[in-house]
Amino acid sequence: MLSQHLKGNVQFLNSVNSWEEAIKESATPLSKGGNITEKYVDDMIQNVHENGPYIVIVPGIAMPHAQNKDNSVVKTGVSLLKLEEPVAFPEGKEVNLLFTLAAEDTTGHLDLISDLSSLLIEDDVQEKLEKLNSEEEILDLIQTVE
DSSP, X not given: OHHHHHTTOEEEEXXXXXXXXXXXXXXXXXXXXXXXXXXXXXXXXXXXXXHOSTXXXXXXXXXXXXXXXXXXBSSOEEEXXXXXXXXXXXXXXXXXXXXXXXXXXXXXXXXXXXXXXHHHTSHHHHHHHHHOOSHHHHHHHHHHHO
């Protein structure tokens, strides 16, 4: 399921100026694809301002997400932003992979988090993700784990 959602939603950038910009950039494919509204992007950033860097789920990897308030998620989706240079989140947590989640409902939200967690629990998967430089390679890796 995760690989299907990621298809066409993987981006690569050298760097960004702030963690807020990283979240905005990571959400761009979902915005362009009609999955989310601008309010959803604002909600994800506001969550970090209010709750700290809880979205940094393991060193180097963040999972931006928010509740679907006011129908800010039109349809479920996932995107990935891979940064060449890590960006510092609050508390000095450096991140270079951002998996942005958008789910229409709580069940979809939990399913996406579960799928992503299962993928990232494997140390070698994290290491491989760091080295891959194309959407095709990333999707192939995820499909072997799914």
